[in-house]
Amino acid sequence: MSSKLISRVRSLLEREERIGVDDCCELFQVKDLAAVAALARIPRERRHGRNAHYRALLPIRVATLDELQLLRAGDQRLQGGVTGVAVRPVGPLAAGLDPLLSLQSALRLLPVPATLFLSAGIVAHAADGAGVSIQETLQALMNGGDLFINGDGAELSDPTFRAAHSAGAIPFQQWIAVHRAAHIAGLKTGASMLYTVKDRPAEYAAHLQAIRELQDETHGFVQFVPMGIQNNNVAEWYLAAPTAAQSLRVAAIARMFLDTIPHLAVAPSLITSEEAFVALSYGANMIDPTIAVDDLLSDEAFGDAAAAAQPSLPVFAASTAQQRGGILPALIHSRIVESRWIPIPMDAAFREISPATILAEQQ
């Protein structure tokens, strides 16, 4: 069955035709990962050739404006090829439109370009709190400074899954509505999908289909990020997170299915740094260190990031489900080269930037 499926999918991809939801479902069940990878390389290489993109950004999470004061020129955290910061508000700063706007004012004073990274949920809550529409909220934020609506909160569209795993997230239709509004307003946004240690092919396919439909309508998604969910409520740590085989398969199938989303990104903090570079051969074309910023918050985690600038990567504590990231642009750049791809650094708005700064750091 799988060889027939693979040759059917290959011929569709080679003719630049779409694979269907059923194909997608079946592909999740193919054991031969090499065959799936070979299929994913068709759209990946057609779109990006040997290029591998990365955002040369430092992800930070801020709960108070005071925390921003720490980010001055000469701050060690702005080394290692960092060309901008991706700022994700939490706590009081994320609770309403006014705090978000005041955060944007503060960001303008930073010594490096700063972009506000928001989830659809924060935008929806800000609109609710301010008693204005999503469109008005987005417009106010766009006027306030650089803004990116990331893919957080997409989870899986399946309601049962959302009830069990993402009770705090906004409903999927609302998530879609925020992104639709952003696209209409001219903002490019990201999309994502959660996957778990237990494969759910039908739910994955339905979710990807919903994303693809919105993209067909608006063409506003610039990036798709598969996100392996960590479940800390299991006794055995190894059952908490999906394995590399699952992550590579999800990336590859998403690349095939989401034919109109430019970037298929993987997050070093979610699938371990080294596996992220391997994923470049499995359909991904982008390494995005801004994803799952929560794991990069503590000073301790940041210590790992500093260590990452050294030739060897930080060691992840694999004895727990927790896999912390913290990988600086200079190291991303050199790892991409070592993995035989051509590194293309990008800013928060997915514009290519000169690798000179990053390379200087690499020296």
Place this chain on the structure above:
Amino acid sequence: MISAMPQNGDYPMPTIAPSRKKLRVVAADFLNSLPLTVEMAEDELFNFEYVIPSEGARRMAEHEADIALLPVAAVAEIGGLEIVPGPCIGANGRVESVVIVSQVPLDSVQRLFIDNASRTSVVLAKIFMDSVGKGDIPFIRMPGPEIPANVRGGDAGLLIADVAFRESKQFKYRHDLADAWKRLTGEPFVFAVWAAQPGVLTPELVERINRRFWDGIARKHQIIEEWAAQQNMPLAQVADYLDERIQFNLNKSAWYGMQEFFRLASNMRLLPDARVEFATPHAPQNGINTFGKFVPEVVPYNRSYGVDRILARADAGRRISLHDAERLYLEAELTDIGEVANNIRQKMNPGGGVSYIIARNINYTNVCNVDCGFCGFYRSDDPKRKGHHEGYVLTRQQLREKMDELADGDGVQALVQGGVNPNLPLEYYTSLLRWMKSEWPQIQQNSFSADEVLGLCPNKTPQEITSVLQALRDAGLDTFAGAGAEILVDRVRKRVSYKKSRSAVWLEVMRQVGIMGMKASVTMLYGMGETTRDKFAHMAKIRQLQDEVSPFMVFITWPYQKGPGQKIKSFDQAGATYLRVQGIARIFFDNIQHIMCSWVTQGPDIGQTALYYGADDFGSVMFEENVVSASGTTYKMNANSMEHCISQAGFIPFRRKGDFSQWDPAEHEMLKSNRVIAELTPGMI
């Protein structure tokens, strides 16, 4: 030896730019090579050295020579070399220096004794024996001079060079292999050619080598006289050999013969799939072509296949050369390597099973006098050195606790390894092994590195090495861990680990392991600033030794990771590089059955992905590990997590024993019941 006699003839010797660095040229000083080498040795353009053929091949493999007179098997093994048109050492019919002898007709022969000193002759012998329906008989390696005395009854022997000249006449049945080749293919057999590193040859250089060759041919009779006198051989025999038996001209039919040899050897999986082709000489200009008056009949070139073709042919079961491996490393798509590696893995270890073992490292001492620059584990035995006071030797009581813990977890293997501690005599090791064997009979010993053994051999002779290994085996050593291969290129070894065994000595330990019929694992520690070529020169040496005496059950590789206090910088750290290296290793090692992934250094994710890159073994659960963890690596997995990882990747996990066979709980319990507990005194080591 042969006196100088420059004979430049009527044509000026082609000049080569004076600024050019002297080319490093090596060749063997065999009788049949002298016409090709005698003039080259005296040419000021070359830095010429006579070396034995294996050393010539090594220098070409490790980029320490630019041009070498190479046996054709070495040309194929290294790959990517360019062949100088014009001269060769070949035979168009009977040669008398490569002969299979026996006292019984070939169809009664049961075994063939071979001297591995000449790989080309051994491959030729295999082709010949196969052609007469005797391809399945065992080939048994022994030193060439000992072969004639051992050929009795149903045995045959492959005699080469002077042993063949001297001894073959005493045997009732003699099969001259060049003659047999001629009858088999209708073409001459080519034994050796001048081969150059890619990009070295220019038309001027080719002409110069040809001029030197023809000047050497002009001195043939001088060579014959001096050789006969030096070797005390009849002049007529030497003259017959050089004048009548050896063909020096690499003409079209010799070329076809060489191509046919490569084709057959590749089909029979004896040699890598060499691609050596020829082109017509450049069109003559004013009556003289590119090579002046010395017009070779064919102009060979040896271009690699494209990377896709290398992979496709490897997938079809062909052996790849060192150069092919290098090209895959530099150019191939990662997942293409994985796909072929996985196919080969499925053929070599069918059924989709992935093994793992319950084993533990026991680092009985960290005292070491070798001082490797990449090692964060050892403490010097020199009291003046930093950290000396942290040196330890575990007591028997400490060892017992570790072994009991392993036994309680149903462990089946102990990896007893430590530094090269000059204070521990052989008796320490034998008594330790005996004690462990009697107290935990269900636990196999897969222990010690080559350097630990060498530390017990003051003179490092093969006899001494064998006797230490034998003593260890008699005391209970089941398999030899054999760590410490690092990179088997001395330029690298000297830099990262000056006092460690040189590659030839390390290989000699493993050769003795193989000759004794023991099994070992073999490793590669890369990422210490070695070149790509070095990585695969390392693998080529291992593969060649495995062809000879098969000591290795499993290959494991991982990158060096620099930890605090370690002097050597680390390179090639990407997980993608690890997968690339391991995948190529699976493709390259067509003669080593198992590949173990190194999740210990790479983490469970890359470890699991490595199962798609040729690994069929997940290694060991980790009770304790002190060597790589000294560099900061801290991954741990238990049996459940390993089984989960393996099955999530679509493979079937199974627990194995030290010899890679499936673990049998009933047998385990039975062995356990033979336990004899010794009485220990406090502090006993």
